[in-house]
Amino acid sequence: MTNISSFCLVFFTLLTxxxxxxxxxxxxxxxxxxxxxxxxxxxxxxxxxxxLNSPYGETYFQMPAGRFSDGxxxxxxxxxxLNLSFLSAYLDSLGTNFTVGANFATASSTITLPARIIxxxxxxxxxxxxxxxxxxxxxxxxSQLIRKQGGVFARxxxxxxxxxxxxxxxxxGQNDLGAGFFGNMSVEEVNASVPNIVxxxxxxxxxxxxxxxxxxxxxxxxxIGCLGYVLTNFPxxxxxxxxxxxxxxxxxxxxxxxxxxxxLQLRKVFPSAAFTYVDVYSVKYSLFSEPKKHxxxxxxxxxxxxxxxxxxxxxxxxxxxxxxxTQITVGSCDNPSVRVVWDGIHYTxxxxxxxxxxxxTGAFSDPPIPLKMACHRTVGQYIGINL
Ligand SMILES: *[C@@H]1O[C@H](CO)[C@@H](O)[C@H](O)[C@H]1NC(C)=O
Ligand SMILES: *[C@@H]1O[C@H](CO)[C@@H](O)[C@H](O)[C@H]1NC(C)=O
Ligand SMILES: *[C@@H]1O[C@H](CO)[C@@H](O)[C@H](O)[C@H]1NC(C)=O
Ligand SMILES: *[C@@H]1O[C@H](CO)[C@@H](O)[C@H](O)[C@H]1NC(C)=O
Ligand SMILES: *[C@@H]1O[C@H](CO)[C@@H](O)[C@H](O)[C@H]1NC(C)=O
Numbered sequence: 003m004t005n006i007s008s009f010c011l012v013f014f015t016l017l018t019x020x021x022x023x024x025x026x027x028x029x030x031x032x033x034x035x036x037x038x039x040x041x042x043x044x045x046x047x048x049x050x051x052x053x054l055n056s057p058y059g060e061t062y063f064q065m066p067a068g069r070f071s072d073g074x075x076x077x078x079x080x081x082x083x084l085n086l087s088f089l090s091a092y093l094d095s096l097g098t099n100f101t102v103g104a105n106f107a108t109a110s111s112t113i114t115l116p117a118r119i120i121x122x123x124x125x126x127x128x129x130x131x132x133x134x135x136x137x138x139x140x141x142x143x144x145s146q147l148i149r150k151q152g153g154v155f156a157r158x159x160x161x162x163x164x165x166x167x168x169x170x171x172x173x174x175g176q177n178d179l180g181a182g183f184f185g186n187m188s189v190e191e192v193n194a195s196v197p198n199i200v201x202x203x204x205x206x207x208x209x210x211x212x213x214x215x216x217x218x219x220x221x222x223x224x225x226i227g228c229l230g231y232v233l234t235n236f237p238x239x240x241x242x243x244x245x246x247x248x249x250x251x252x253x254x255x256x257x258x259x260x261x262x263x264x265x266l267q268l269r270k271v272f273p274s275a276a277f278t279y280v281d282v283y284s285v286k287y288s289l290f291s292e293p294k295k296h297x298x299x300x301x302x303x304x305x306x307x308x309x310x311x312x313x314x315x316x317x318x319x320x321x322x323x324x325x326x327x328t329q330i331t332v333g334s335c336d337n338p339s340v341r342v343v344w345d346g347i348h349y350t351x352x353x354x355x356x357x358x359x360x361x362x363t364g365a366f367s368d369p370p371i372p373l374k375m376a377c378h379r380t381v382g383q384y385i386g387i388n389l
Contacts, residue, residue, distance in 0.1 A: 029217065029377035031084050033103035033164040034077075037134045037206075038173040039127070040070040040109035040348060041224075042077040045091035046129065047109035051120060055320030057306060057334040061351050066320075068094070070109055072306070072338045073351025076221075076282075077105065077171065079358035083373060084169070092137050093129070099158050103168060104141055106134035112177045113203050117185065126181055131174060131206045142213055166214045169376060172207070173221040173282070175199065175261070179253055180226065184235070189249045193256055200260040207268060216275045217377040220265055221361075222258040224286040227251035230304045230314030230346030244291045245302050251287075258283055262368065276379040281366040285357045286349070289342045296356060297340060304346040305335040314346030 036042050045068025048054060054066040062073030068091065069075055081089055081102070089105040090098035108129040116126035129137075145159035160168075178199045182192030207218065226232055227239070227250030239247035258281070265279040293301040302312055308323065309316025313335075317323045321332045335341055344350045349357070364372040371378060 026371075026375050026378050028374040029169075031086075031167065031169040031217070031377065033101075033160050033168040034081055034084065034086060034089055034105075034171055035103050035138060035165075035168055035215070036077055036089060036105045036107055036171045036173075037131060037138075037210075038077075038107035038171075038221075039111040039177050040107075041173045041176065041221075042075055042105065042107040042171070043070065043091070043109045043111075044068055044075065044077065044089050044105045044107070046093040046105060046107055047127065049091055049093040049095065050108075056331075058320055058345075060334060061338055070348040071344050071351055071354060072334060074354060075351075076173070076354050076358050076361075077107075079355060080169075080171065080219075080362070080373065083358075083362060092134075092141060100141065100145065100160055101158060103160060103164070104138075106137050107173070108134075110177055111174060112181055113174055113199050113206070114178055116181060124184055126177055131202065135206050135209055138210065139213065166216055167377075168215070169217050169219055170210060170215045171219045171221070172203075175203070175223040175257055176226055176254075179223065179250075179257060180231075183226075183232065183250065189253060193253045196253065196257050196260055200257065200264050203261065204264050204268070208271075211268075211272055211275055218268070218275065218277045219280060219373065219376050220261070220278065221280045221282045222261050223254050224283055225251045225290065226254050228287070228290045228302065228343075230302070230307065230312035230343060233302065233312050234310055234315040234346070246287075246290060254283060265368070274379065276377055278371065278376045279368045280361050281368075282357060282361060285360040285366055286353075289353055289356065293342065298342050298353070298356075299340050301342040303341075304343050305338045305341040305350060306333065306345050308332045312346060319345035 048068045059065050059067040060072055078088055086102040089103055090100055092104045092106045108127045111127040111130050113131045116130055118125040119128045142165055146162050149156045149159045179192055182195055225246055227247035232247050232250050242248045262279050265277050269277045289298055290301045293299055304313040306319035307313040317332050319332055322329060338350045339352045341350050342353045362373040364370045
């Protein structure tokens with residue numbers, strides 16, 4: 003908001019006629035189609051794999067709600083701000099409603115074909131990006147046949163025109179880096195695999211465009227080196243000034259550099275679509291570098307977990323373990339609303355809300371347009387010339 007509104011203010015006083023940005027109307031996104039991993043999974047993983055235990059979900063839903071957090075995710079705040087209800091997971095066959103879109107994200111999904119899939123040791127989600135795309139193809143075609151049946155069926159599926167008008171959101175890539183780090187590849191080897199990962203991302207996004215998508219909101223990947231699962235498993239990694247694993251974050255930064263180049267390329271290849279690159283990394287990193295400023299504390303330490311420096315690794319959040327002969331359930335910290343990391347891998351609702359509030363203004367986007375205007379495709383070039 004800051005960027006746009008100050009820009010508008012200055013520009014308005016100078017020359018109202020030549021200012022298309024300020025004249026832009028909010029987009030009408032009737033639906034969201036989301037692709038990703040646990041950062042935006044609203045129930046896909048638990049539809050197929052063992053459910054999450056309490057205290058997952060306790061802050062907002064008062065029960066586990068298919069989300070890897072104590073409450074809502076960034077995608078939930080995105081949906082809310084567009085006045086849409088929570089996105090149903092495509093894989094969830096129980097009580098789902100796809101009228102306002104669908105969520106194809108599942109926890110531990112990768113962009114590229116995973117070498118091993120869950121439940122194998124060190125396995126990743128079988129629902130990697132290409133599979134999520136195939137599911138989208140199914141939904142797009144079959145939803146219209148179902149709508150034709152009328153009645154309740156028509157009220158469970160998106161209208162045909164929604165596929166073109168919808169916002170398409172993406173938050174995927176963290177597990178491709180994780181699969182490398184935990185699969186015995188050196189940091190340099192994982193880094194060298196980045197162009198291939200990003201290329202595969204590009205291929206899938208092009209396919210989604212070819213099915214009629216026109217508004218794309220693409221999150222970059224977060225600072226993986228600040229999360230307990232990396233810090234605990236690679237204890238000898240060199241730390242930066244705030245205590246994050248430096249080279250692991252550098253790989254994430256390289257991924258983001260390549261991703262941004264790819265988004266610029268998509269914008270050139272498909273001038274009729276709007277592609278917004280969103281720098282989630284910087285916002286998440288600010289929670290680790292300046293926690294107090296933003297109302298947070300102990301950013302590297304998991305709120306729900308057990309063991310070690312980062313309260314991660316000895317037993318998972320929600321697990322039942324025996325300590326000194328007594329059974330305990332690994333529960334939440336006292337005040338998740340001031341904590342950044344929920345379970346050593348995922349963020350708290352409070353952190354997700356903070357990230358949403360920062361990114362929705364457009365201040366961390368390229369082009370710097372707010373979420374509500376992410377259907378406009380000429381703005382980017384215009385701002386590019388004038389700022
Ligand atoms: C939001 O949705 C409600 C119904 O769920 C509707 O009454 C309201 O007008 C909507 N607001 C906007 C800004 O679209
Ligand atoms: C599905 O959700 C939409 C939007 O929230 C709602 O209008 C519709 O009635 C729901 N369908 C059913 C069958 O309840
Ligand atoms: C990594 O290497 C160790 C030791 O050689 C081996 O036990 C483990 O299975 C390997 N992990 C993967 C994911 O390849
Ligand atoms: C990753 O690769 C890029 C491009 O070759 C290079 O600039 C960067 O320094 C590398 N980073 C790491 C951590 O190896
Ligand atoms: C278990 O016992 C050890 C040694 O007496 C003690 O330091 C630790 O706090 C105990 N743990 C719990 C969870 O009570």
